[in-house]
Amino acid sequence: MKPNWKQSVVILIAVLALAALAACAQLGLVQPETVPEKIAYAYGTLTQVRTQAAMLLKQKRISLDAAKQIQQLTDVARSGLDKARDLHFSGNGTESSKQLELATSLLREAQDYLAGREKLKPKAEAGRGRS
Amino acid sequence: MNVKAVLAILSLIEQASGALDTLRKVADIIRTRRLEGKEVTLEDLQTLAAADDEARDSLQLAIGEAEQQIGQEEAEQ
Numbered sequence: 001m002k003p004n005w006k007q008s009v010v011i012l013i014a015v016l017a018l019a020a021l022a023a024c025a026q027l028g029l030v031q032p033e034t035v036p037e038k039i040a041y042a043y044g045t046l047t048q049v050r051t052q053a054a055m056l057l058k059q060k061r062i063s064l065d066a067a068k069q070i071q072q073l074t075d076v077a078r079s080g081l082d083k084a085r086d087l088h089f090s091g092n093g094t095e096s097s098k099q100l101e102l103a104t105s106l107l108r109e110a111q112d113y114l115a116g117r118e119k120l121k122p123k124a125e126a127g128r129g130r131s
Numbered sequence: 132m133n134v135k136a137v138l139a140i141l142s143l144i145e146q147a148s149g150a151l152d153t154l155r156k157v158a159d160i161i162r163t164r165r166l167e168g169k170e171v172t173l174e175d176l177q178t179l180a181a182a183d184d185e186a187r188d189s190l191q192l193a194i195g196e197a198e199q200q201i202g203q204e205e206a207e208q
Contacts, residue, residue, distance in 0.1 A: 039176055
């Protein structure tokens with residue numbers, strides 16, 4: 001029996017999800033399941049975004065303004081993560097999840113911003129102004 | 132493919148590898164706790180937050196250096 005388009009989409013999503021899980025396992029990563037595990041991954045991502053921004057600024061592959069913008073966005077995300085952590089360990093799971101969701105969306109914004117401003121080649125004028 | 136393109140690709144691979152290192156450390160913490168049958172602790176998260184503090188300082192330092200460099204260039208002109 002030939003599957004219809006809806007079944008095909010479901011099968012495709014299932015295959016992609018399995019491929020993503022297999023990729024995570026191969027890279028030595030694990031899928032976060034609980035709130036503290038998700039907060040842990042978010043802290044790691046935060047560190048990674050700031051480290052990458054510092055490196056790109058030194059290589060003049062992002063502008064000074066872009067680096068400042070990343071620092072501001074990640075500072076706000078960090079503040080949300082700290083709140084989520086403290087709320088979780090003081091027993092307020094619902095508020096903790098909300099804070100985590102907010103912080104994660106800010107973090108995603110910072111990652112997208114950084115990816116959108118990165119230049120493949122360093123430029124002499126990249127250190128200045130908005131790119 | 133020219134040398135610059137190869138270097139750019141290598142640089143991207145290096146960045147991706149560095150990013151993975153950070154996330155692998157987090158994965159190690161989670162894996163260890165799971166093996167112990169425990170949840171990620173407040174101390175684990177504080178350790179990760181401390182690593183972010185260092186990354187924040189490094190970015191702030193790079194921003195300061197870039198500002199200084201731009202100031203010098205403007206003064207020379």
